[in-house]
Amino acid sequence: MKMKVSVVSRSGREVIKGGVELNDSANVSDLQEAIYRKTKKYYPSRQRLTLPLRPGSKEKAVVLNAKKSLQDYCDGSGDNLTVVFKDLGTQVSYKTLFFFEYLGPLIIYPIFYHLPVYRFFGYKGERVIHPVQTYAMYYWCFHYFKRIMETFFVHRFSHATSPLSNVFRNCVYYWTFGAYVAYYVNHPLYTPVNDLQVKIGLGFGLISQVLNFYCHLLLRNLRSDGKGGYQIPRGFLFNIVTCANYTTEIYQWLGFNIATQTVAGYVFLVVAASIMTNWALAKHRRLVKSFCCSYLMGKREGQNTHGDGQYSRHSSEKFECQSAIEWYVLQDSKSIIRQQDPNSLVLLGKLKVFKLRLSCLSGYKLNTTDLADQPTLADLAVYE
Numbered sequence: 001m002k003m004k005v006s007v008v009s010r011s012g013r014e015v016i017k018g019g020v021e022l023n024d025s026a027n028v029s030d031l032q033e034a035i036y037r038k039t040k041k042y043y044p045s046r047q048r049l050t051l052p053l054r055p056g057s058k059e060k061a062v063v064l065n066a067k068k069s070l071q072d073y074c075d076g077s078g079d080n081l082t083v084v085f086k087d088l089g090t091q092v093s094y095k096t097l098f099f100f101e102y103l104g105p106l107i108i109y110p111i112f113y114h115l116p117v118y119r120f121f122g123y124k125g126e127r128v129i130h131p132v133q134t135y136a137m138y139y140w141c142f143h144y145f146k147r148i149m150e151t152f153f154v155h156r157f158s159h160a161t162s163p164l165s166n167v168f169r170n171c172v173y174y175w176t177f178g179a180y181v182a183y184y185v186n187h188p189l190y191t192p193v194n195d196l197q198v199k200i201g202l203g204f205g206l207i208s209q210v211l212n213f214y215c216h217l218l219l220r221n222l223r224s225d226g227k228g229g230y231q232i233p234r235g236f237l238f239n240i241v242t243c244a245n246y247t248t249e250i251y252q253w254l255g256f257n258i259a260t261q262t263v264a265g266y267v268f269l270v271v272a273a274s275i276m277t278n279w280a281l282a283k284h285r286r287l288v289k290s291f292c293c294s295y296l297m298g299k300r301e302g303q304n305t306h307g308d309g310q311y312s313r314h315s316s317e318k319f320e321c322q323s324a325i326e327w328y329v330l331q332d333s334k335s336i337i338r339q340q341d342p343n344s345l346v347l348l349g350k351l352k353v354f355k356l357r358l359s360c361l362s363g364y365k366l367n368t369t370d371l372a373d374q375p376t377l378a379d380l381a382v383y384e
């Protein structure tokens with residue numbers, strides 16, 4: 001059987017005249033390849049395909065998942081589908097993006113340290129280099145070298161590519177801040193803080209860098225099955241915050257600033273921390289959503305949890321579970337069982353389901369772990 005897919009722009013104009021005809025067993029990736037064959041320009045990673053929204057709708061458009069079958073999006077009308085096409089522009093690999101954004105600070109900072117750049121800013125005298133300026137230069141370079149190495153050998157990115165425009169935007173951010181901080185820390189009029197403060201700052205910063213690397217290894221292991229997708233990070237600081245990698249990143253910049261004490265460094269710290277906090281909150285929300293943590297959501301909204309300590313019922317149909325880790329189902333009023341396959345919850349009908357072990361940078365804390373295979377409600381109470 002064949003199916004017809006109409007490909008339209010957001011204004012409703014046909015992107016491919018007459019649409020595309022595909023087997024009804026085709027995946028979204030087959031459709032993307034077909035669009036590329038017809039247009040010769042829009043290769044798959046340039047395409048963003050969504051389902052059309054009803055006029056006036058304020059909902060977010062559903063983005064088609066390349067691995068899914070087109071039938072999953074057909075909504076009953078098996079042989080016809082309309083998708084909305086958006087050109088994401090020229091793409092570059094994530095590794096290229098990260099490489100260039102980190103290369104800038106790695107090169108720019110030592111230029112301020114080694115070369116007589118301050119002559120161009122009107123300082124003609126001899127420049128005395130303080131030990132902390134040397135340590136700071138090595139610290140800085142180590143940090144960005146580490147990031148480049150992690151980009152190539154540690155991170156397992158979910159997206160292969162990113163729009164080319166992001167390279168320019170991110171480079172402006174990293175390169176400008178690199179130059180700004182380097183200018184002040186290496187300045188001929190720079191006055192160092194006392195030795196003890198330097199040692200405490202750099203020591204704390206280095207430990208944080210090592211811990212940040214460890215966090216990245218833990219994140220890497222979340223994708224060891226080769227499937228991509230998102231899991232709830234666990235272990236070490238991830239038991240307390242959702243994005244421990246950002247926490248340690250912030251701490252390591254704090255260490256750098258304790259040792260070097262410049263306004264420029266603290267400005268960079270505040271901007272970076274606010275960016276990472278926003279990302280952490282967004283990532284936390286995404287995890288809550290994907291793991292349909294009704295227990296957590298219920299508590300947050302002050303509903304669904306009865307005053308008598310019982311948990312409310314949730315219709316299992318509401319769950320769109322993506323992962324099989326740590327689901328607990330209330331069996332009766334006294335015990336809960338570990339549920340390995342959350343999809344089987346659908347078969348279980350109305351049950352009380354707990355998804356535990358989520359916490360976030362914003363301070364929302366829900367630590368759970370290592371419950372026994374047959375935990376009781378008393379065990380759970382510990383995690384209330």
Ligand SMILES: NC(=O)c1ccc[n+]([C@@H]2O[C@H](COP(=O)([O-])OP(=O)(O)OC[C@H]3O[C@@H](n4cnc5c(N)ncnc54)[C@H](OP(=O)(O)O)[C@@H]3O)[C@@H](O)[C@H]2O)c1
Binds near residue numbers: 229231
């Ligand atoms: N100074 C600054 O302004 C600043 C700002 C941001 C980041 N950073 C530093 O750069 C590092 C990399 O940052 P990033 O924001 O690009 O990546 P990230 O969020 O730290 O993630 C690193 C890798 O882990 C993956 N990952 C994250 N959460 C996951 C989960 N729940 N399940 C499975 N995989 C997961 C990411 O996948 P995806 O490809 O799907 O994201 C990515 O490949 C940070 O950890 C931080 O040290 C610094």
